[in-house]
Amino acid sequence: MSDLQVIQQALQRAARRGRWLRAWRGLWQGFLIGAVLWLVFLGCYKVLPLPAPTLAVAGAAALAMVPLGLLWSGRRAVTLAEAARWVDLHENFQERLSTALEVAGRPQAGHWGSLLLADAAVCARKIDPRRLAPVRLPRASHWTLLTLAVALGLGFVPEYRSQELRKKRLDAEVIKYTGERLAELTRHSLEQRKPVLDNTQQRLDAVGQLGEHLAKATVSRADALKDLASLTDKLKQDARQLAQNPAYKRLEQAARGTGGEKNSPANARMQKQLDEIQKALGKNPAAPEALDQLKKELQKAAQAAAGLANKDSAGDSQAKDQMSQSMANLAQQAKEMGLSLPGLEDAIQALQAGQADLLVRDLNAALTDLEKMKEMAQAFQQMQQQGEKLGKDLAEQLEMGQAQAAQGTLEIMILALKGGALNPEDLKRILEQVAKAVGPAKDYGKVADFLKKAVGEMQQGKGGPAAENLAAAAKELERLLAEAGDLESLKASLEAMQKASFCIGTGQSWMSGLRPGQRPGSGRGKPGKGGFGTWVDEEGWLEYPEISDLWENPPDDRGALDPRSALDRGEGQLADNLDPTKLRGQLQPGRSMPGISLKGVSIKGTSTVEFKEASMAAQSEAQNALSQDQIPRAYQGAVKGYFDDFNNLKK
Amino acid sequence: MNTEQQIAAFRQLYTALRAEIGKVMVGHETIVEGTLAAIFAGGHVLLEGVPGLGKTLLVRTLGDILDLPFSRIQFTPDLMPADILGTNLVMETGDGRKEFQFQKGPIFANLVLADEINRATPKTQSALLEAMQEKSVTAGGEMRKLTEPFFVLATQNPIDQEGTYPLPEAQLDRFFFKLVVGYPSASELTEVLTRTTETSQPKASRIVQRDTLMEMQQLIRQVPVATHVKDYAVRLVLATHPKTETAAPIASQFLRFGSSPRGAQALVLAGKVRALSQGRFNVSFDDLQAAVLPALRHRLILNFEAEAEGLTTDQILQQILKDVPKDKSLAPAAS
Numbered sequence: 001m002s003d004l005q006v007i008q009q010a011l012q013r014a015a016r017r018g019r020w021l022r023a024w025r026g027l028w029q030g031f032l033i034g035a036v037l038w039l040v041f042l043g044c045y046k047v048l049p050l051p052a053p054t055l056a057v058a059g060a061a062a063l064a065m066v067p068l069g070l071l072w073s074g075r076r077a078v079t080l081a082e083a084a085r086w087v088d089l090h091e092n093f094q095e096r097l098s099t100a101l102e103v104a105g106r107p108q109a110g111h112w113g114s115l116l117l118a119d120a121a122v123c124a125r126k127i128d129p130r131r132l133a134p135v136r137l138p139r140a141s142h143w144t145l146l147t148l149a150v151a152l153g154l155g156f157v158p159e160y161r162s163q164e165l166r167k168k169r170l171d172a173e174v175i176k177y178t179g180e181r182l183a184e185l186t187r188h189s190l191e192q193r194k195p196v197l198d199n200t201q202q203r204l205d206a207v208g209q210l211g212e213h214l215a216k217a218t219v220s221r222a223d224a225l226k227d228l229a230s231l232t233d234k235l236k237q238d239a240r241q242l243a244q245n246p247a248y249k250r251l252e253q254a255a256r257g258t259g260g261e262k263n264s265p266a267n268a269r270m271q272k273q274l275d276e277i278q279k280a281l282g283k284n285p286a287a288p289e290a291l292d293q294l295k296k297e298l299q300k301a302a303q304a305a306a307g308l309a310n311k312d313s314a315g316d317s318q319a320k321d322q323m324s325q326s327m328a329n330l331a332q333q334a335k336e337m338g339l340s341l342p343g344l345e346d347a348i349q350a351l352q353a354g355q356a357d358l359l360v361r362d363l364n365a366a367l368t369d370l371e372k373m374k375e376m377a378q379a380f381q382q383m384q385q386q387g388e389k390l391g392k393d394l395a396e397q398l399e400m401g402q403a404q405a406a407q408g409t410l411e412i413m414i415l416a417l418k419g420g421a422l423n424p425e426d427l428k429r430i431l432e433q434v435a436k437a438v439g440p441a442k443d444y445g446k447v448a449d450f451l452k453k454a455v456g457e458m459q460q461g462k463g464g465p466a467a468e469n470l471a472a473a474a475k476e477l478e479r480l481l482a483e484a485g486d487l488e489s490l491k492a493s494l495e496a497m498q499k500a501s502f503c504i505g506t507g508q509s510w511m512s513g514l515r516p517g518q519r520p521g522s523g524r525g526k527p528g529k530g531g532f533g534t535w536v537d538e539e540g541w542l543e544y545p546e547i548s549d550l551w552e553n554p555p556d557d558r559g560a561l562d563p564r565s566a567l568d569r570g571e572g573q574l575a576d577n578l579d580p581t582k583l584r585g586q587l588q589p590g591r592s593m594p595g596i597s598l599k600g601v602s603i604k605g606t607s608t609v610e611f612k613e614a615s616m617a618a619q620s621e622a623q624n625a626l627s628q629d630q631i632p633r634a635y636q637g638a639v640k641g642y643f644d645d646f647n648n649l650k651k
Numbered sequence: 652m653n654t655e656q657q658i659a660a661f662r663q664l665y666t667a668l669r670a671e672i673g674k675v676m677v678g679h680e681t682i683v684e685g686t687l688a689a690i691f692a693g694g695h696v697l698l699e700g701v702p703g704l705g706k707t708l709l710v711r712t713l714g715d716i717l718d719l720p721f722s723r724i725q726f727t728p729d730l731m732p733a734d735i736l737g738t739n740l741v742m743e744t745g746d747g748r749k750e751f752q753f754q755k756g757p758i759f760a761n762l763v764l765a766d767e768i769n770r771a772t773p774k775t776q777s778a779l780l781e782a783m784q785e786k787s788v789t790a791g792g793e794m795r796k797l798t799e800p801f802f803v804l805a806t807q808n809p810i811d812q813e814g815t816y817p818l819p820e821a822q823l824d825r826f827f828f829k830l831v832v833g834y835p836s837a838s839e840l841t842e843v844l845t846r847t848t849e850t851s852q853p854k855a856s857r858i859v860q861r862d863t864l865m866e867m868q869q870l871i872r873q874v875p876v877a878t879h880v881k882d883y884a885v886r887l888v889l890a891t892h893p894k895t896e897t898a899a900p901i902a903s904q905f906l907r908f909g910s911s912p913r914g915a916q917a918l919v920l921a922g923k924v925r926a927l928s929q930g931r932f933n934v935s936f937d938d939l940q941a942a943v944l945p946a947l948r949h950r951l952i953l954n955f956e957a958e959a960e961g962l963t964t965d966q967i968l969q970q971i972l973k974d975v976p977k978d979k980s981l982a983p984a985a986s
Binding site for chain 1: 653654655658873874875876877878879880931932933934935936937977978
C-alpha cells in the first residue's frame with residue numbers, strides 16, 4: 001500500500017467518523033432548537049389566548065427538529081481535504097496531511113511530493129478515529145436539558161386566561177357538542193322512521209341542519225339560543241297543530257299504556273319472546289309452580305346421587321335401585337309436562353352403567369336446564385298477563401287507542417265480508433261490533449263516518465260495500481297512525497331542542513345536563529335516602545335501540561317513569577302520585593306561588609341589559625329550576641307558561 | 652545533490668550557524684533565529700534595541716561566519732548618500748588624461764551593517780531604498796547591480812530620539828524582519844560577563860560560502876505551502892487593513908495603515924525557513940504565527956488613539972492572531 005493510499009484510507013475513516021459526529025451534533029442542535037421553540041410556544045400559550053391545538057402543532061414541530069437537525073448536519077459527506085485539515089488541526093500534525101494531499105495531486109510535485117507523503121503517512125498511521133472524535137454529549141445537549149427543565153417548570157405555571165375568555169371557550173365547546181348531539185339524534189331519528197308529512201320532514205331537516213350549524217360554525221351563545229328558540233317555537237306550533245286531532249290523544253295513551261299497541265315495537269318484541277319461550281317449553285308450557293316442584297325433587301335426587309358417589313358401590317345396590325326408580329318417575333313427570341331434559345336421561349344411563357361421577361354431573365346439568373325452564377315459564381306467564389290487556393273487540397281497541405289492533409280486526413272483518421259465505425249470525429256479530437265501535441271511533445275523524453256507512457250497508461245486507469267502507473276506515477287509521485308517528489318525532493325533536501337550549505343556556509354539557517322534564521333523583525338512588533334507585537336514561541345510553549333489548553327492563557315497558565305531556569292532562573290536573581295535597585308547608589293549589597329568586601338578571605331598578613338577553617337568561621334559569629325540581633309540581637305549569645310567553649313578547 | 656540531501660545539508664548548516672553564533676552571542680535565541688531566517692529568505696533585518704545589547708556584535712559575527720564581503724556604515728546626521736552609494740571622482744588615467752570614475756561606496760558589499768540607521772537624515776536613509784529593493788545603485792546616471800546575496804542589517808536605538816530621524820514607511824517596509832532586542836536574563840548576563848571580561852575572547856569561524864548560501868536560498872523557496880495555509884497568511888495581513896470588510900476590530904480601531912503585500916511574502920518565506928529548520932517539508936499555521944510579530948510589526952502604522960493609549964503594534968498583532976481563525980472552513984466535528 002502506497003503512502004498516499006495509507007493517508008487516504010485513514011482520512012476516509014476519519015471523514016466517516018466526522019460525518020457521524022457532525023450529524024450527532026446536529027441532532028442535539030435540532031433538539032435544542034425544538035426545545036426552544038416549544039418553550040417559546042408554551043410561554044405564549046400561557047399568556048396569550050392561543051388555541052390548544054397550537055401546542056400540539058408546536059410540539060410536533062419541535063420534535064421534527066430533532067431528525068431535521070440530524071439529516072441537515074449529516075447530509076453532506078466530508079471530503080478528504082476537509083478531513084485532512086480537521087485531523088491536522090485536531091492532532092497537531094502541523095498541516096502535514098492537508099499539504100501532502102494537496103501537493104500529491106499536483107503534477108509538478110516531484111521529489112517534494114514523495115517527501116511530504118512519506119512524512120504524512122507516518123502521521124496517518126497514528127490516526128485512531130475513536131480517539132480522534134470520541135462520542136460525547138455536545139454543549140447543545142446541556143442547553144437542551146436546561147431548556148426542557150425550564151419548559152417542564154413552565155408546565156406547572158397556571159395559564160393566564162381571562163374569565164370572559166374561559167367562559168366563551170366553554171360556551172363554544174358546549175355549543176359545538178350540543179350541536180353534534182342534536183344533529184346525531186335527528187339523523188338517527190330520520191333513519192329509524194321517515195316522516196309522512198312534508199312539514200314534519202322539513203322541520204326535522206331544519207333541526208338537523210341547525211345541529212350541524214352549531215357543531216361546525218362559531219356561534220355565540222346568544223345566537224345559538226336565539227336560533228334554538230326560534231326553531232323550538234316552530235316545532236311547538238307544528239306539534240300543537242297535529243295534537244289538535246283527538247285521535248292522537250288515544251294513540252298516545254295507548255302507546256304509553258302498560259300493554260301499549262299490539263304491534264308497537266315493545267309488543268313485537270314481547271311476541272317474539274313469547275314465541276321463543278313457547279318453542280322452548282312446548283305448546284302448553286307448564287306452570288312455574290309445577291316446574292319448581294319438579295326442581296326440588298330433582299335436587300333431592302342430586303343430593304342422593306352425591307351421597308351415592310361417596311359410598312362403596314358394592315354394598316349399596318338397594319339405594320341404587322331406589323334412586324333409579326325415583327329418577328325414572330321424574331323423567332316420566334317431565335315428559336308429561338312436555339319438557340325435554342336430556343341431562344336426566346343421561347343420568348339414568350350413567351346410574352345403570354355405575355358411573356357415579358357422570359351421574360352427579362348429568363343431574364346437575366338437568367337441574368340447570370330445569371332452572372332455566374322455570375324462569376322462562378315465569379316470563380311467559382307475565383307476558384301472557386300483559387297480552388290480556390289488549391282490547392277484546394273493535395270498540396275496545398278504538399277506545400284504548402290500539403289502532404293497529406283495530407286495523408287487524410277490521411281486516412279480518414273485511415275478509416269475512418268479502419268471502420260472501422257469511423252466515424247471518426256472523427254478519428250480525430260483525431254488525432254489532434262495528435256499530436258498537438262507531439261511538440269510540442268519533443275521536444278518529446273520518447273513521448266513524450266510514451264505520452257508520454258500513455253499518456248502514458250491513459244492515460241492508462250489502463257485504464261488499466260494507467267491506468269497502470271498513471277498508472277505508474282501516475286506511476284512515478293507518479294514516480292517523482303515521483301522522484301520530486310524526487307527532488312523536490316532533491315531540492322527540494322538541495325535547496332534544498329543549499335539552500340543547502338548556503345545555504347552552506346553563507353551560508352544561510349534553511351528558512351532564514339533565515333532560516328537560518326529567519326528574520332528578522329518579523336515577524340510581526342517592527346515598528342516605530330510603531328505597532332504591534331506578535335505572536333511567538340520564539346519559540343517553542338508552543337511545544340505542546339496537547342494544548336496549550339486552551337488559552331486562554327496557555324503557556318501553558316503564559311507562560310509569562315517562563313524563564306526561566300537556567296532552568295527557570288538562571291544566572292543573574296531575575297524576576295521582578303528584579297530588580299537591582301531599583306537599584308540606586304552604587304550597588297549596590289555588591294560593592299564590594311563593595317567590596323564587598332567579599340568578600339570571602335583577603328585575604329591580606334600571607338595567608342596561610337588553611331585554612332579549614335578560615329574557616333568555618331568565619328562561620334558561622327557569623328551565624334549570626324546572627328541571628331540577630326546584631319548583632313544586634303544582635306550579636310548574638304556571639312557571640313554564642309564564643316564561644314561554646317571553647317568546648311572544650320578544651316578537 | 653538531490654532535494655533530500657539538500658534539506659539535510661540545510662539542517663546541518665542551520666545547526667552549525669546557530670552553534671557558531673552561540674559561541675559569541677549569549678541568549679537572544681529569537682533574534683538569532685529571526686536574523687538567520689531573514690538571511691536564508693534573502694531579506695533585510697532591522698534590529699532595534701537599547702545600546703549595548705549586542706546588536707552590532709550579532710551582525711559582525713554574521714559577517715565573520717558568512718564568507719561574504721562585509722561593510723559597516725555608521726549612520727550620522729552629516730552622512731550623505733554619496734558616502735553610502737559612492738560617487739564620481741576626477742581621476743588621472745595612465746596617459747595623463749583626467750576623467751570621472753565611479754568610486755563605489757560601502758553599499759557595494761554582500762553584508763552591510765547600517766549602524767544606528769535612524770541617525771542619518773531621511774535623504775541619506777532614502778539612499779538605501781533602491782539598493783534594498785532592486786539590489787542596484789543608480790549614481791551619475793548609471794545603474795550598477797549589487798552582487799547577490801545582498802543583506803542590509805540595520806540597527807537603531809529607540810530611546811535616544813534627539814538628533815534622530817524616524818525611518819520612512821517605504822524604508823521600513825523594505826525590511827524583511829524588525830527584531831526587537833531585549834535585555835538578557837541573569838544567567839545570560841553572567842555568561843556575557845564570563846566571556847567578555849576574561850582573557851580568552853570567543854571568535855566565530857567562517858563556515859558558510861556564498862554559493863552554499865545561494866543554494867539554500869533557492870531550496871527554501873521550494874518548500875511547498877498548502878492553499879489554506881497561504882490563505883491564513885493572506886487573512887492575517889488583510890486583518891491589519893483598517894476600515895475594510897476583512898479588518899479585525901482592533902485594526903479598525905487603532906491602525907491608520909496596515910501591512911503591505913511584502914508582509915505576507917515575509918510571513919510565508921519565514922514560515923518556510925522555520926519549517927525546514929524544524930525538520931518538516933511543509934509550512935504550518937504555527938510557522939506563520941511565529942513570524943507574524945517580526946514580519947508585520949514595522950509595517951503597521953498606529954493612529955492617534957493607539958498612540959494616546961500607549962498601544963504597540965505588537966499588542967495589536969497579538970489580538971489579531973487571536974481574532975483570525977486558523978482554518979476558515981468548518982471542521983467536520985471540531986468541538
